[in-house]
Amino acid sequence: MSNPFNPGAGRKPPYLAGRDDIVRSIEQDMTRVYDDAEGMRPIVISGLRGMGKTVLLRALYDFANQRGWVVVWAEASKDESLSKKLAQSIYVELRKLRSSEKLAGRAFEHALAVLKSFQLKIDPAGACSFGIDVSPAKGYADSGDLSLDLQDLLEALGGAAREAGTAVLICVDELQEAPIEDLRPLNMALHSIGQSFSPVPVFFVGAGLPTLPSVLADASSYAERLYRYYTLDPLSDKSSEKALVEPVAGQGMAWSPEALGLVVQEAAGYPYFIQQCGFSICEQVDGPIELTMVETLAGIELAREELSRGLYRSRWGRATAQGKEFMRAMAQDEGPSKISEIARRMGKGDPSSLSVLRDRLIKDGLIYSPERGLVAFTVPGMDGFINRCGEVD
Incomplete structure (x- = not known):
């Protein structure tokens, strides 16, 4: 029997517990973007480490990908330009779509040309050459003002998607790590395309630590009104129980009320610990999970030791x-x-x-x-x- 639990940074759990309302709300916005071919307010998801932010982003990525959207994924970091990372990710996606002929036409070729212009401006030395075999679009994404150039790029990308009858999802993880010289233009570009008389079907979702809302507000004072904010809190006891019970259902395993209650109590609503604890216990048990088994097999202690070796010690060492x-x-x-x-x-x-x-x-x-x-x-x-x-x- 395979272990049904899946601990690890950003790894999709077998059952995404306690986030139904948030997922449903964001997917409704995405559906409106697709149906109306117009943009909606960008989203920010924040929470502590291990609360499932990246997992939630991946779920939205899958939702868009299954519907044929243009999907762009990037992870921000302190030492790298977010603009370059976005440009690289957009290039990879457009190249893939071009080779599969899923997107074609003048709007798509224009988007490639605008991306070429954008690349030449943010990286004039050509250190991150994308090998785009088109000429840059004169007068687009070449002003040297990053907010205006990013706006041109997003509008061209959204225009190509609209012509093809689809939409664009841009996901940025660890957004709080992005340099402020990238965050301010990003805020301005998203603000500008949202104010357009005919907003392009571009949907942005950023995720990060609890500091992210204040980081965005420091970059632009209007950020608190620009984004829709969601916070991932610890799971309720009921959701924690579902996260432990649902994965083992149908595999000949079941938690006794006492064993389940102990793990829920020790996990304190922490999704990462729930996955690690479930994994550690199921590595040693192939039948009903009783309280004595959880205690004697030290599943909780093994999970705690695993988190100590990785998650906690790496941060302590920094x-x-x-x-x-x-x-x-x-x-x-x-x-x-x-x-x-x-x-x-x-x-x-x-x-x-x-x-x-x-x-x-x-x-x-x-x-x-x-x-x-x-x-x-x-x-x-x-x-x-x-x-x-x-x-x-």
């Missing part, structure tokens, strides 16, 4: 000695920590003296600020790891 001291002070709290209390624990008289260290930990994606004066870990369970293992390093 912090400086001062950063680790800051996080040890945080780990003494259940839930968000007050900066003033962290300063007291670290022997700092003035909480403002920690502002540079705090900002560095936020930029490194280790913590975030849910409210003014508070900080919290971006990974659920990080406090427990630090309390168990943080003195080792």
Whole structure:
């Protein structure tokens, strides 16, 4: 019997629990984009590490791909231009569609020519040459103003899709990592195409950490009104139960109420832990899952150790000695920590003296600020790891 659970970063779980309302709402917007051949407000999905943001993006990707959309996927990073990544992804998709002859016509050729112009402007040295065998479109995506040029590219891409009777989905994961010199033009371009008298059928979805809404707002003050925001919270107990029960249904396995209750309690609604715990237990059990089996086979402890070796330790290792001291002070709290209390624990008289260290930990994606004066870990369970293992390093 194959193990029905599928832990791992961005890997699709056998049963996507607790996200039905969000998926349904976004898919309704996508259906309107397709039916009306016009754009809708872009979407931002935020949440802690391991909450299923990438999985949700993949579900939307599959939804669009199955309907013949032009689908573009990119992952932002601190050290690379998001504009170049988007251009590369668009080129790969257009080349694939051109070779399969799924898109053709003047609008499609125009989109290729505009992409060529865009590439020459963002990468004049040709370091990322895409080998597009068309001449650049003069007067399009060649102004040198990234927001205007990106707008031209998205309008040309959307126009080609509209002519072909389809639409465009652009997914960007880890959007909070994008340099601000890319985020501001992205906001402006999405804002501009949304205000058009005839918005092109381009649908944008970005995903990232809880800091993402504020990062976008720092780039453009109107970002809070530009996007529709969704937050992925921990799963309810009922959804957690479904995430554990549904995958094993029909495989000759079932959870006893006691075993199921223990895992749900230990998981505390954390989807990544649920997948890892289910996987660890099912690696050792091929029949009914009883409480004694869960306890004696140490499925929960094995899952916790697996997360400690990978998810937690890799992030702990990225912090400086001062950063680790800051996080040890945080780990003494259940839930968000007050900066003033962290300063007291670290022997700092003035909480403002920690502002540079705090900002560095936020930029490194280790913590975030849910409210003014508070900080919290971006990974659920990080406090427990630090309390168990943080003195080792």
